[in-house]
Amino acid sequence: MPAPFPTPAIVDNEEGWGPTTVPEVLEGVPYAPYAKAEKVGRISDFTQSGFNKYGGRFQSNQVPGVAVFNFFHNEEEDNFHLVDSRPAQRKQGGRRFQPNRFQQQRQQRDQRGEPPAHQDRQPRKQQQKRPQFFHRDNLRQAVYTCSVDIRPEWAVVEQIPFASLAKLSTAAPAAEDVTFCGSLQYYDKVYDRITPKEPRPLQRTKRVFRSPSTSADPVIQRLAKQDEAQVFITEGLLTTLMCAPRSVYSWDVVVTRAGGKLFFDRRDGSAVELLTAAETAPEAVAEDRDALNGVQQLSQEATTVNQNFSQQVLLQGGERFEGDEPNPFRGEGNKQLASVAYRYRKFRISEGLALVVRCELDGVLTYKGEELLLSIKALNEFDPKVTGVDWRQKLENQRGAVLATELKNNANKLAKWTAAALVSGADIIKLGYVSRNHPRDNKNHVILGTQVCKPKDFATQINLNMDNCWGIVRALVDLALRMDDGKYLIVKDPNKPLLRLYSVPEDAFQENYTEEPMPEAEEAPAADTPRATAAQEQEDEE
Secondary structure, three states: OOOOOOOOOOOOOOOOOOOOOOOHOOOOOOOOOOOOEEEEHHHHOOOHHHHOOOOOOOOOOOOOHHHOOOOOOOOOOOOOOOOOOOOOOOOOOOOOEEEEEOHHHHHHHHHOOOOHHHHHHHHHHHHHHHHHHHHHHOOOOOOOOOOOOOOOOOOEEEEEEEEHOOOOOOOOOEEEEEEEEEEEEEOOOOHHEEEEEEEOOOOOOOOOOOOOOOOOOOHHHHHHOOOOOOEEEEHHHHHHHHHHHHOOOEEEEEEEEOOOEEEOOOOOOOOOOOOOOOOOOOOOOOOOOOOOOOOOHHHHHHHHHHHHHHHOEOOOOOOOOOEEEEOOOOOOOOOOOOOOEEEEEEEEEEEEEEEEEEEEEEEEEEEEOOEEEEHHHHEEEEEEEHHHHOHHHHHOOOOOHHHEEEEHHHHHHHHHHHHHHHHEEEEEEEEEEEEEEEEEEEEEEEEEEEEOHHHHHHHOOOOOOOOHHHHHHHHHHHHHOOOOOEEEEEOOOOOEEEEEEEEEEOOOOOOOOOOHHHHHHHHOOOOOOOOHHHHHHHHHHH
C-alpha cells in the first residue's frame, strides 16, 4: 500500500554530514555559528525574549555574541544630538543622606551665624542612642553547654516550652511555719552610711556555710516520716523552678518519687544554686573556663562576694536572735557557722497536697522596737564596660539607673532573690553594691553602698507575679506525681527556652554508673553544697 503521507525529499551528502544546499525558506536568513560551550537548548529557544523569568538562561559567558544580528541604523541626520551630551553620572551604592528638619534648621542657623539651640541637639542624641541600643540588643550570640551530660539511654518524658510556663497561674498559697532552726545576728547600721566616695573594703569571712540537699536534710527527713507534706524542696531549688522562664544558663534538678512523696534535690556537683552574673545582659558572657570574666568564674565570684557581704554587715558578738531549734547542720569540729537561720514552711498548693520548703534568713534588724527578718544579698560589678554603668560615678546620684541596669543584666537572679524573700517571709531585702578594686582583679572588692527593698514592692517593680510562680511549681509537681516511682531529671536547655524532663536510672549520678559507656567526667566535689564552700575555695586557691 502507498504511504498515507508524501515522502519528503532526502538529500544524501556523500562527502560529509548535513545538507548540501540551502532550503528556499531559509534563503537570505543570516546564520549564527555556535561554539562547543553553548547549551544545546539555545538552538531551539524561540521564546527566550518573551519570558523575562527565564531570560538569559542559555547565555554563555565564554563566547561573545555574534555581530551578524547587531542592528545598525546609519541613516540618521548628522546634525541630530541630545540636549545634554555629557555622559550620565553613575550613582554610588547606597541611599543618599537626606537632612531632616532639625539639620536643615541647624544649617540655616549656621549660615546666619546664630548659636545652636538645645532642641537641635536633642534629636541628634536620640539618633545616636538608637543604633547603640540596636547594636546591644543583637550582641547575645554565645552558645552554652548543658549543665549535665545527657546519657543516650535517658528517655525524654516531657518537653515544656517557656511560653507555656508563662501562661500558668494559681493563687499563691498561705504559709504555715513548721519550725525555725538556728540563730541570727543583728544588722550593723553603719553600712547604711557607706558611699562611693568613702567605700569600705570587703572582708573575707572564715565562717562555714552549710546547705545540704533536700534528701540529706535531717529536719526534712523527720517531717517526711511524720507525713507532714507530700513534696519537699529547698528555697534555692524552689525559686529556680519559679523563675525558670527568666533563666538563660542551663541548670538541672533531680526529682525522686517514692511512696507517694516527691523530693527535689540538687545533683552532686551541680551549680544550680550558685549565683550568676550578667546572665541576661545584652552582651553575652563567654563560657570560657580560662577567662577572667567567664561564666564559671563570674558565678564563683558572685557567690563568694554574696557570702562575704552577708556576714560582714552583721554585728559581731553580742545578742543573737534564737530560733526554736539549734542549727541542724553543725556537724563535727569547732568551725564557726555562718549567721544563717533555716525556716521550714508549709504551703498547701492544691486540695490535699502540701509542700514543705526550707527557707534561709541572713540577719535581723531592729526598727522602732520591732525585729525585722532580713534577706541580705550583694550585687557585684566586675567591669563597667560590660555592665554599661560605672557604679562609682552613678551610684550616689543615679541609684535608680544603676538598679535598672542590674534588673536588665541580672533579671533571673533578682527575681529569685525576691521570690525567696516572699517565700521565707523576710520583712526586708538588704541589697549591697560591691565592686572590684580593679576590673582585672577578681579577688579584692569594696562595698560602695547599700539599699533597702520591701519584697512585695520590689516584686511589683520587677514584674514578678507570684501567682505565675506558684502555677509553674504546681504544674511541675502534678506532672511528677503522675509518673511512676523512680528518679527523674528536670533540665533547662542550654540554648533554647525549654525544659525537659528525663527518666533516669536510680544510680544515674553515682560513681559506679556504667550502664552506657561515656567519657570520664571530672571528679565531683563533696555533697556538702558547692554554694556553701565558695568562700573557702577562693581562700584555698590563694
